[in-house]
Amino acid sequence: MATEQVRAQRRQQRILDAALRIFSKRGYRDTLVDEIAAASQTSTGGVYFHFPGKGTLFLALLDRTAARLREKIDEAIASQTDPIAKADAALQTVLRTFSKHRALARFFMVEALGAGNEFHQRVLEIHEDFIGIVRRHLDEAVEQGVIDPIDTEVAARAWFGALHEIVTHWALSRGPARLEDTYAALRPFLMRSVGAAEQPEWSGSRL
Amino acid sequence: MATEQVRAQRRQQRILDAALRIFSKRGYRDTLVDEIAAASQTSTGGVYFHFPGKGTLFLALLDRTAARLREKIDEAIASQTDPIAKADAALQTVLRTFSKHRALARFFMVEALGAGNEFHQRVLEIHEDFIGIVRRHLDEAVEQGVIDPIDTEVAARAWFGALHEIVTHWALSRGPARLEDTYAALRPFLMRSVGAAEQPEWSGSRL
Amino acid sequence: MATEQVRAQRRQQRILDAALRIFSKRGYRDTLVDEIAAASQTSTGGVYFHFPGKGTLFLALLDRTAARLREKIDEAIASQTDPIAKADAALQTVLRTFSKHRALARFFMVEALGAGNEFHQRVLEIHEDFIGIVRRHLDEAVEQGVIDPIDTEVAARAWFGALHEIVTHWALSRGPARLEDTYAALRPFLMRSVGAAEQPEWSGSRL
Amino acid sequence: MATEQVRAQRRQQRILDAALRIFSKRGYRDTLVDEIAAASQTSTGGVYFHFPGKGTLFLALLDRTAARLREKIDEAIASQTDPIAKADAALQTVLRTFSKHRALARFFMVEALGAGNEFHQRVLEIHEDFIGIVRRHLDEAVEQGVIDPIDTEVAARAWFGALHEIVTHWALSRGPARLEDTYAALRPFLMRSVGAAEQPEWSGSRL
DNA sequence: GATGAATGAGACTTCATTCAT
DNA sequence: CATGAATGAAGTCTCATTCAT
Numbered sequence: 125m126a127t128e129q130v131r132a133q134r135r136q137q138r139i140l141d142a143a144l145r146i147f148s149k150r151g152y153r154d155t156l157v158d159e160i161a162a163a164s165q166t167s168t169g170g171v172y173f174h175f176p177g178k179g180t181l182f183l184a185l186l187d188r189t190a191a192r193l194r195e196k197i198d199e200a201i202a203s204q205t206d207p208i209a210k211a212d213a214a215l216q217t218v219l220r221t222f223s224k225h226r227a228l229a230r231f232f233m234v235e236a237l238g239a240g241n242e243f244h245q246r247v248l249e250i251h252e253d254f255i256g257i258v259r260r261h262l263d264e265a266v267e268q269g270v271i272d273p274i275d276t277e278v279a280a281r282a283w284f285g286a287l288h289e290i291v292t293h294w295a296l297s298r299g300p301a302r303l304e305d306t307y308a309a310l311r312p313f314l315m316r317s318v319g320a321a322e323q324p325e326w327s328g329s330r331l
Numbered sequence: 332m333a334t335e336q337v338r339a340q341r342r343q344q345r346i347l348d349a350a351l352r353i354f355s356k357r358g359y360r361d362t363l364v365d366e367i368a369a370a371s372q373t374s375t376g377g378v379y380f381h382f383p384g385k386g387t388l389f390l391a392l393l394d395r396t397a398a399r400l401r402e403k404i405d406e407a408i409a410s411q412t413d414p415i416a417k418a419d420a421a422l423q424t425v426l427r428t429f430s431k432h433r434a435l436a437r438f439f440m441v442e443a444l445g446a447g448n449e450f451h452q453r454v455l456e457i458h459e460d461f462i463g464i465v466r467r468h469l470d471e472a473v474e475q476g477v478i479d480p481i482d483t484e485v486a487a488r489a490w491f492g493a494l495h496e497i498v499t500h501w502a503l504s505r506g507p508a509r510l511e512d513t514y515a516a517l518r519p520f521l522m523r524s525v526g527a528a529e530q531p532e533w534s535g536s537r538l
Numbered sequence: 539m540a541t542e543q544v545r546a547q548r549r550q551q552r553i554l555d556a557a558l559r560i561f562s563k564r565g566y567r568d569t570l571v572d573e574i575a576a577a578s579q580t581s582t583g584g585v586y587f588h589f590p591g592k593g594t595l596f597l598a599l600l601d602r603t604a605a606r607l608r609e610k611i612d613e614a615i616a617s618q619t620d621p622i623a624k625a626d627a628a629l630q631t632v633l634r635t636f637s638k639h640r641a642l643a644r645f646f647m648v649e650a651l652g653a654g655n656e657f658h659q660r661v662l663e664i665h666e667d668f669i670g671i672v673r674r675h676l677d678e679a680v681e682q683g684v685i686d687p688i689d690t691e692v693a694a695r696a697w698f699g700a701l702h703e704i705v706t707h708w709a710l711s712r713g714p715a716r717l718e719d720t721y722a723a724l725r726p727f728l729m730r731s732v733g734a735a736e737q738p739e740w741s742g743s744r745l
Numbered sequence: 746m747a748t749e750q751v752r753a754q755r756r757q758q759r760i761l762d763a764a765l766r767i768f769s770k771r772g773y774r775d776t777l778v779d780e781i782a783a784a785s786q787t788s789t790g791g792v793y794f795h796f797p798g799k800g801t802l803f804l805a806l807l808d809r810t811a812a813r814l815r816e817k818i819d820e821a822i823a824s825q826t827d828p829i830a831k832a833d834a835a836l837q838t839v840l841r842t843f844s845k846h847r848a849l850a851r852f853f854m855v856e857a858l859g860a861g862n863e864f865h866q867r868v869l870e871i872h873e874d875f876i877g878i879v880r881r882h883l884d885e886a887v888e889q890g891v892i893d894p895i896d897t898e899v900a901a902r903a904w905f906g907a908l909h910e911i912v913t914h915w916a917l918s919r920g921p922a923r924l925e926d927t928y929a930a931l932r933p934f935l936m937r938s939v940g941a942a943e944q945p946e947w948s949g950s951r952l
Numbered sequence: 953g954a955t956g957a958a959t960g961a962g963a964c965t966t967c968a969t970t971c972a973t
Numbered sequence: 974c975a976t977g978a979a980t981g982a983a984g985t986c987t988c989a990t991t992c993a994t
Contacts, residue, residue, distance in 0.1 A: 128953090132953090150448065151445075151447050151448060153360045153447065154447060154448065156987095156988065156989085157988080157989060157990080158956095158988080158989095161956095166954080166955090167954065167955045167956055168955080168956060168957095168989090168990085168991095169953090169954060169955055169956070169990095169991085169992085170953090170954060170955075172989095172990070172991080173953070173954075177989075177990075178988095178989065178990090234444055234451075235445075237441055237444070237445055237499075238358075238441075238442075238444055238445025238446070238447075239445070240358050240360065240361060240445070241357065241358060241361065244441075244503055248500075248503060248504075251500075274519075274520075275516045278497075278513065278516045278517050278520065279520055281493070281496055281497060281500065282492075282493035282496070282497075282517055282520050282521075283493075284496055285489075285492040285493040285494070285495055285496025285497065286488070286489035286490075286492040286493055287492070288492055288495070288496060289488055289489070289491055289492025289495060290485075290488060290489075290492065292444075293455075293458075293488065296451055296455060297455075306485065309482050309485045310485050310488075310489055312481075313481075313485065313486055313489050313524040313525070314489075314524070316523050316524050316525075316526060317520040317521070317523050317524035318520070318523075319523060334973075335973075335976090335977080335978080338973090338978085339978070342978085342979090363962090363963075363964090364963080364964065364965085365963090365964095368981095373979075373980090374979065374980045374981055375964090375965080375966095375980080375981065375982095376965090376966080376967080376978095376979065376980055376981065377978080377979055377980070377981095379964090379965065379966080380977095380978060380979065380980095381978095384964080384965075385963095385964070385965090542974090546974095564862065565859075565861050565862060567774045567861065568861060568862065570966095570967065570968085571967075571968060571969080572967080572968095572977095575977095580975085580976090581975065581976045581977055582968090582969085582970095582976080582977060582978095583969095583970085583971085583974090583975060583976055583977070584974090584975060584976075586968095586969070586970080587974075587975075591968075591969075592967095592968065592969090648858055648865075649859075651855055651858070651859055651913075652772075652855075652856075652858055652859025652860070652861075653859070654772050654774065654775060654859070655771065655772060655775065658855075658917055662914075662917060662918075665914075688933075688934075689930045692911075692927065692930040692931050692934065693934055695907070695910055695911060695914065696906075696907035696910070696911075696931055696934050696935070697907075698910055699903075699906040699907040699908070699909055699910025699911065700902070700903035700904075700906040700907055701906070702906055702909070702910060703902055703903070703905055703906025703909060704899075704902060704903075704906065706858075707869075707872075707902065710865055710869060711869075720899065723896045723899045724899050724903055726895075727895075727899065727900055727903050727938040727939070728903075728938070730937050730938050730939075730940060731934040731935070731937045731938035732934070732937075733937060748994075749955090749956085749957080749994075752957085752994095753957070756957085756958090777983090777984070777985090778984080778985065778986080779984085779985095787958075787959090788958065788959045788960055789959080789960065789961095789985090789986080789987095790957095790958065790959055790960065790986090790987080790988080791957080791958055791959070791960095793985090793986065793987080794956095794957065794958065794959095795957095798985080798986075799984095799985070799986090
């Protein structure tokens with residue numbers, strides 16, 4: 125029994141992994157369920173045993189990866205005390221994760237929105253969730269007087285937009301991975317934009 | 332003779348307009364050529380008479396709209412003298428154009444990348460073109476000593492990312508249009524990010 | 539008036555010529571009416587002004603070329619006195635004509651039957667017409683005691699079949715034209731098959 | 746496992762059978778894949794599961810039927826010792842097979858070449874294969890001194906042409922089947938054409 | 953539970969024919 | 974009369990999903 129459950133879980137895992145790989149390479153619409161099945165060492169029916177359909181599988185993948193990313197972000201934030209450092213840690217975590225997993229980056233930043241109307245809502249929610257995190261810490265920074273009062277909603281959105289663009293560009297270009305270097309270059313702009321002082325000491329410790 | 336050419340051009344125009352409307356509502360893949368035909372008051376064959384295929388039509392639309400936007404941007408830039416004001420004018424133009432034409436915004440910011448791999452190249456080129464414009468003026472600002480030396484490549488990309496995010500969010504949300512207000516709130520961040528002084532006088536004149 | 543009629547006739551001619559060329563190159567189904575129009579230096583509508591439709595054009599071509607071939611055959615037959623020589627002259631005429639006009643050969647021998655059910659009847663009639671000619675002269679040869687009594691229906695059909703195969707093979711192969719040589723080699727077989735003596739004197743004079 | 750393979754093979758068989766029936770009735774171009782599907786008690790997708798496309802299906806049919814015919818011919822030839830008898834057996838086999846299966850005759854003799862340029866090559870190969878067989882045995886007959894030296898290439902082609910014409914005529918006419926009688930009448934001509942003596946004893950035994 | 957053959961609605965595209973200019 | 978843009982029916986093929994084995 126337990127063995128079977130484990131087997132089932134592993135298969136589900138394999139399917140999700142394969143789906144991520146193929147969705148991010150071909151996009152949602154150009155990905156065939158049969159391709160995912162083959163790449164998961166399963167059959168068409170096997171995929172449908174674990175997931176009700178292609179759309180559901182995509183959504184499950186979105187949720188799973190978002191949750192994992194969220195966990196990492198929360199951890200990274202918890203390890204910081206300064207509110208600006210917390211916000212920065214959130215961005216860095218996203219970036220470092222994507223940097224190690226280009227398919228994930230592409231899946232999240234390009235294919236998720238491109239999959240079609242039916243997924244927009246969920247993708248936006250995930251984006252808003254992240255923006256909310258950043259915003260909350262910027263708010264705290266304002267409250268603590270670390271930075272001057274600003275429109276943190278807009279600031280957080282701008283930060284996310286900049287991050288999004290950098291990751292997208294990297295994910296779609298064939299060049300060598302230097303995502304982290306780019307972020308190192310980006311951070312001063314983000315900091316200045318909210319009137320925060322440079323904090324070079326983090327970059328050494330985390331990147 | 333001339334009459335026929337005019338007629339043909341109008342029909343082509345109608346097709347492109349309809350295509351923009353429908354592509355931006357449904358996305359590339361969920362748009363049927365027949366829908367475009369119906370919305371253009373044409374027939375299926377009519378669309379194919381003017382465009383070799385769905386993909387080509389999409390690409391033509393991309394190019395046409397990019398070219399028009401580019402023209403507007405160039406005009407706006409020409410009307411400014413200060414390099415920072417020029418860069419800002421570029422952003423404002425994009426934004427004001429989209430603000431008046433939500434379908435266009437969605438088409439460019441969401442559906443273009445979502446249409447599939449075959450279009451990525453072209454979309455990226457368009458993005459890079461815009462980023463290049465902004466960058467060039469930031470470079471000038473540095474040269475003229477208006478701002479301190481910075482990595483203008485990253486700065487321009489960050490600006491574009493912020494703009495992209497704001498437009499995307501607005502285009503996909505059902506709320507009332509307040510895109511220009513959002514940009515007014517965003518600009519201070521962009522200015523601060525490159526160490527430029529606030530320039531309140533523009534906002535009054537143009538927005 | 540007369541001028542216009544001449545113009546119309548010339549155009550019709552051009553259309554028929556172009557149609558023959560293209561039908562025999564691409565086959566009936568793969569030939570576009572627009573191709574014929576372009577090759578005739580006319581427009582789509584131009585073709586439809588002269589012919590009610592693609593099928594009718596094909597049929598008209600079939601009839602026109604069959605009639606011309608028939609005329610030539612009749613002439614050739616009239617120039618001979620011996621019944622076997624007359625039958626042979628019929629075959630030689632077909633062959634010589636095709637030899638000079640590969641497209642015609644292919645049109646008649648390959649594409650005519652391949653055009654579809656709707657043309658079978660007419661093509662068969664033309665074939666039967668030719669077989670009838672040959673047969674009639676073989677009958678005469680029997681009556682005159684030139685050859686022994688035989689089943690002339692079958693003999694004529696066999697002769698036509700042999701001719702058809704040789705022409706088809708030549709028309710579809712890319713090799714150099716040596717159709718007449720092949721017929722020179724074929725004739726002895728045909729003659730022997732009906733018990734006729736070799737008649738070498740013709741070959742020199744006509745081929 | 747084995748059961749599934751058998752099922753698949755049967756379905757493929759049904760599709761090929763239906764395809765032969767319909768292709769030979771309507772011709773390649775006028776045959777709808779959906780018709781074949783319906784006649785095979787399958788679905789459109791079912792046909793495409795077993796064959797990559799309509800053209801491939803046609804080609805597969807061509808190859809399958811050619812191979813079967815070839816087997817029968819080889820058997821028939823092996824059962825004879827005299828080279829002329831072997832050549833004759835080849836023709837008789839084709840004829841007897843077609844006689845029992847009018848659709849097959851029409852498919853091979855009419856529709857195969859009419860299907861379009863893309864199939865010409867293959868059809869010609871099959872024709873040449875058959876002609877080669879006949880020729881080889883005629884060559885042998887010459888070597889053994891059974892018949893006088895002749896151009897066996899032309900002779901074999903003429904024989905094939907005669908056969909082709911007779912079968913085509915029969916296949917396209919609506920009259921009752923008397924194909925074998927026609928061949929009985931044709932054979933003397935073929936024999937005489939190569940200078941072979943009549944061999945009436947076969948006709949009784951085989952036809 | 954797993955498999956993969958089968959389904960069938962639906963997409964894109966073609967092209968003979970028409971008709972306004 | 975000629976033109977060629979426009980029509981729209983129809984055909985091939987795809988692929989998410991189902992279900993018998």
